[in-house]
Amino acid sequence: MATLLSVERVSKSFGAVRAVDNLSFELDQGEALGILGPNGAGKSTLFNLISGDIRPSAGLIRLRQREITHLPSYERCRLGIGRSYQIPQPFGRMTVFENVLAAASFSSGRGESACYDLCIEILGRAGLLDKCNRAADTLTLLERKRLELARALATQPTLLLLDEIAGGLTEGECHELIEVINALRGTGVSIVWIEHVVHVLLAVVDRLLVINFGKFLAEGEPHAVMANAAVQEVYMGIEAE
Amino acid sequence: MIIGSYRVERSTRASRAGFAAMLAVIVALISVPAWAGRAEMRLLIEVSYYLALAQAWNLLAGYAGLVSVGQQAFVGLGCYGFIIATAFLQIPPLVAIPLTVVAVGLIAIPTAFLAFRLRGAHFAIGTWVLAEVLRLIFTLVQAFGAGTGMSLPIHVVLDISENRVIRELILYYVSVAIGIATVLLVFLWLRSREGLALTAIRDSEAASGSVGINQQRTKLTVYLIAALIAGLVGALVVLEKLRITPDAAFSVTDWSANVIFIVIIGGIGSVEGPIVGTLVFFVLRSLLADYGAWYLITLGAIAIIVMLKAPRGVWGLIGSRYDVHLFPVQRRVRLNLD
Structure with a gap:
């Protein structure tokens, strides 16, 4: 599989706070990646860096090998990055x-x-x-x-960034959403999805990434990641259903 | 899901009625010289250029998020540009007006690169400082009478027409045409695809970028168009007042404070708002004309109350309560026609 997105040693500081701290990961074409982490872990900041709403303090971002680290958001959109906002805009x-x-x-x-x-x-x-x-x-x-x-x-989009779109949905609506997203995947769209509703995430993603304090806590096959002791501790007993 | 046929419509019953009303107003304005006196015509000239300035400032602040307090820079440049073209370069006045506008536009481009480095409150102050700097520069130029200013040479005025009545008619029609043209320009712009971008930036700047809208280009366009309109008004002001000083040409009260008042009172972020605001402003001005300082105090108090109680102004109150749009910029989908 060809690499679609690569995030290379990206950091973003707001004053003394390192919201994203030296993160690196890659996303293959057609892959769906879930991102988990407590509030304030730097997940939305990471999205803003990928979509171009803000620029990193350090590091590189590439889309299909092309460097997009400093492109404005509208150009990234035209290159195929679509996003939703956690707080609807x-x-x-x-x-x-x-x-x-x-x-x-x-x-x-x-x-x-x-x-x-x-x-x-x-x-x-x-x-x-x-x-x-x-x-x-x-x-x-x-x-x-x-x-x-x-x-x-x-x-x-060829790369869709979803920021907490399942929160507050009923069970039935969650199923509808899963169907919509899986249908999209069928058309070749790659997805990065930040979500607190873990069972929805697990129904879609191939790989899971857990962030805390701007750094990776765990990464890998979703169920293995959820079984990870450090992850369980951060989520304080919130388990995958 | 099966979707039946659909149609995207651009006008509503209210907007068609609004358009009929607008045509009636235009006809009335054309007929004014036939039945009204000089004082009324002079008032309508002033109303016209305040309407043009208000529409321009509404595009800047209401749509592009560019809260400028420095539009007087371009009004002033328009004033002096027109004086230079006519009194010094001997260009006929009616040719000098468009030339002045072009020159103001050319000067506005480099100022944009300065001003666009600033955001929010800094942008507001930056534009104001720019206008003040220009005002001070013109107080130093002896050729234009420095701080005391200069009068428009009589030959320039006579060049329009030897006949005073015809001269006043020309000035009246040019001014009113510019007021109407500005409203029409803003309406057509907002109705177009570019208007979709402008409105999206108004409602959420961040999200507009995420859907592929080039905010910087749109903002720059708005900035330049607003400068051109201000320059045009400046040229007209000289023709009307026949005299210019740096303080009057670059007046922050006349060309920014009053205009901001109009847009805030009328309703920021709509085509209708500045029209309503202009009417309210001139009504208040004529009612309070005899009360000196109380005039400004009352205007200020009204502005504060409106900002607190009705942030979308008078038109916002009417428009949202009755869902009326006199200018149909929206797209309405009619579904399942078959």
């Missing part, structure tokens, strides 16, 4: 349809009307079609999370 006063349309159009450089079909299809899959004319800031938190996913999908 909808374009609040735009309609749900326009949120997805902006993503589809600007990520691909295509005109608006050429993207309509794709947007309608994605909104249908995300279960937001009946709300497509609503202003995004009138959505409930759960709907906003769906919109995060829909908007990321509309950029037609």
